[in-house]
Amino acid sequence: MAEYTTAELMAVCLAREISDGDRVLQGLYSPLPMMACLLAKRFHAPNMTYFNTADVIDPEPKKVPFSTAGPALQERAVTYIPLWQTFDLAQRGELDLIFLGAAQVDKHGNTNLSAIGPYEKPKVRLPGGAASAHLCAIMDTVIWIPRHNNRVLVEKVDFITGQGYLSGGDAREKAGIPKGGPRKVVTNLCIMDFEPETKAMRLVSLHPGVSLEQVKEATGFELIIPSEVKETEPPSPEELEFMREIDPKGVRELEFH
Amino acid sequence: MAEYTTAELMAVCLAREISDGDRVLQGLYSPLPMMACLLAKRFHAPNMTYFNTADVIDPEPKKVPFSTAGPALQERAVTYIPLWQTFDLAQRGELDLIFLGAAQVDKHGNTNLSAIGPYEKPKVRLPGGAASAHLCAIMDTVIWIPRHNNRVLVEKVDFITGQGYLSGGDAREKAGIPKGGPRKVVTNLCIMDFEPETKAMRLVSLHPGVSLEQVKEATGFELIIPSEVKETEPPSPEELEFMREIDPKGVRELEFH
């Protein structure tokens, strides 16, 4: 089997969340989602529609840029589309998936990119949640976490920037945001989803070489461990070749330095 | 003095309502406003901004088209602008003037383009008021009437499509539409404005050759006659030459057949 980096594994894990025909938005500062969209379109989802923060649809970049809103991500697009139009599409229920990063994610998939400590007097002021407070309330999301540890995966986020399942169960329905929610959490160690009743995070698969103990220790809450835990399928040689060709500068590795 | 038609006289009367720097929208089925905008820009208001229903700004047509949303009205424009953007501009208070036609106009400048007789069971169903129920409530308007008679100029319109001064006085303020209102009414016989207190229609000038009696008889309500009534200034030879050059097919005469 070909050697691959954790970034490359995570990129294909995100790509596999995209089905053919899906409409997917890749945000700013999102190297792995960018790779995932390009991978999906190249391999298993040729009819997916790829929206990005360079404000285009379906670009065919020869090489990916450092900024995921950079000019290279406009190349051979079919149209320019300001993000507000893509958000309108999301609001009409016509966007299928967005990938989200977070400084903290809790067991119900709520994400924090606003503040560590009290919001008004934060210990650490974070950059802000970008699209999340809007999109997380109306559509499916997949969360990616390059550093799976118990300061990032916490029992309860200090502040809900992006809505997960709130307090779990039917809390989203009660809050008036019945649609969507986090579907998966892909980290550098494993893939997780949410148990349908409680909406609590549940292990799906361990990345090759990662132990269950390692994941439990790195997780700041009690993760649901199902009877069967698979091993994450590694990238194919073709996927690896494609990533290395389109990203010779290693943009996909930037979050892992 | 050069000979001119009533249409030509009315076109220059409308043009004179445009000041340099004004932003003016010409609507659909509006041959005289189209001529007025082109005249104003050519002669006394070179810095006016001309918006039209061909969805452009500041075209320089060689010849005017029959339809005032026709392709010829796009020629050498500086940009395309969908009408909804021009309406946004109006709603921000940045559009200065629009010209309105009407099947009925009453002494307070309310206009009807919806129905003669009861609205739900009309004797005559009219085409509809186009932009008027929105724009008449938020900006200055000038009304043009090619056929001044007492079926058109009535005491009270059967239905208010476009808001004039409603019941007069401060009725607009009370209705929650304090800004704008009809500034002038230009007909084939005369020019009228509105008395500042009562907001009742008042004669300003008689077109050359038209008598005061003629206007009074053709008006279905008691028109305010000020002590001084001027004669409308006729088109200049340059204005006439320009109109005839740009409109060889006589689009400006269409409402007068």
Next chain:
Amino acid sequence: MKEKLCSLQEAVATYVHDGDVVAIGGVGRNRAPMALVREVIRQGKKNLHIVGREKGMEFDMLIGAGCVKKVSFALVSLEEFGLAMNFRRKAQAGEIELDEHACNSVITSLRAASMGLPFLPLRGMFGSGVFEVSKNLKEIECPFTGERLAAVRAIKPNVTLIHAHQADKYGNVRIMGSPFEDILKAWAAEKTIVTVEEIIDNDEIRNNPQLTSIPYIYIDAVVHQPKGAWPASCDSYYDSDIEEIKAYAQAIKSPEGFQEYLEQRVLSRRD
């Protein structure tokens, strides 16, 4: 991207259904999707709720042909060539339901739908009978400033019909002139059919993405239909056919005249 080329007949048969809310492109007699409208009539669609701003012959023809139950509009007229007599007659007879609007309130209805919202606020409207009689306009208060505004209910078309200049086979559309509300109508609708003067290559689209007016995601059927706006105009391709429009204006003066026009110019022909 999937290929979406099909015939006029197929497009209308697949995407226009009895009872649909149908938004129709163009303004006045400019870039009205006349071939589509004639095909809707030939297929005998019924109980349509047609939606547009300032509409002409195409609304009048659909109404006269008995396809229409309800009309959301700000103006229906043949401009300087006269009145939309089918619209007038059916309205006066109470045979069609009128949802009268200002231009901007009907546009705002579509804009709300295009934004995925059930309503949008609007200034103006107060004092007009249009506001008073409408079920789709209400008074609201701004929750921040207390200002009184009109609320405009969304109109979400089941299908939008437009005519444009160019598209590739996937439905990336170029409008090379006045946009009117065509783009908004495509955004707002569940399905959109476009007829075009020319089919162009996808490479042309990708080499000039700035010129794409409507990307393929909003388009469900592409019909290659040169002269598809006739007798309406299609900016920079052809102007409106004045003689044909005068003939129509003359014909609709009586129901019999319209029936004859319909037989000769629509039902017994194909586009």
Next chain:
Amino acid sequence: MKEKLCSLQEAVATYVHDGDVVAIGGVGRNRAPMALVREVIRQGKKNLHIVGREKGMEFDMLIGAGCVKKVSFALVSLEEFGLAMNFRRKAQAGEIELDEHACNSVITSLRAASMGLPFLPLRGMFGSGVFEVSKNLKEIECPFTGERLAAVRAIKPNVTLIHAHQADKYGNVRIMGSPFEDILKAWAAEKTIVTVEEIIDNDEIRNNPQLTSIPYIYIDAVVHQPKGAWPASCDSYYDSDIEEIKAYAQAIKSPEGFQEYLEQRVLSRRD
């Protein structure tokens, strides 16, 4: 149309005032109007309320230089090159007021202003702390359907600063790449300053009106400023200057480092 060409100094001196609400163009480090931002800093503007969606170096620099009182934002970050440390430090010290948003709620604030409305409705937002702590987001009910929606208060900029590719001397602007919210910001603002890579002839504008992104009516000052986005990118003209951005990211790790950067790269230079 009036001529609007002027110098960077003149544009900022005339149209940017202490206390202004200032919308800033671009996204991340793409087409940020950096020359304008540096000039605002050199002129020592104070108490600005800066507004943008996903912003980087330009927000951080204005905040670090003490020009800013309030920030309306969805994200402030140098993307993969690190944190916006001036933003972080001043926020943690309570020295700037934060008006935190989702991307679409801050866009909607500008969209409301561009439509001349005091608010617009928006879906989503419920359940987020961003909604709970905000003074500019409230719950409302659709007057037609009863659905619960968020209301977003309008933000009307006094001035918008953008960098674009081309304009004529009257201010007809072409953006030849990603539009971001630049067009919306120009619509919404009382005044707009644009710096451009190239001045083009009005005839070029009139020969290709489809390519005009912002017509002159929305533009108050045109500054011919090649490389005006540097070190940000300007689509198809130049990519971002990675080395300069890394140097900035390094410098802002301490207040002293930032001060030195400011002296050397902003205050002691002219654009």
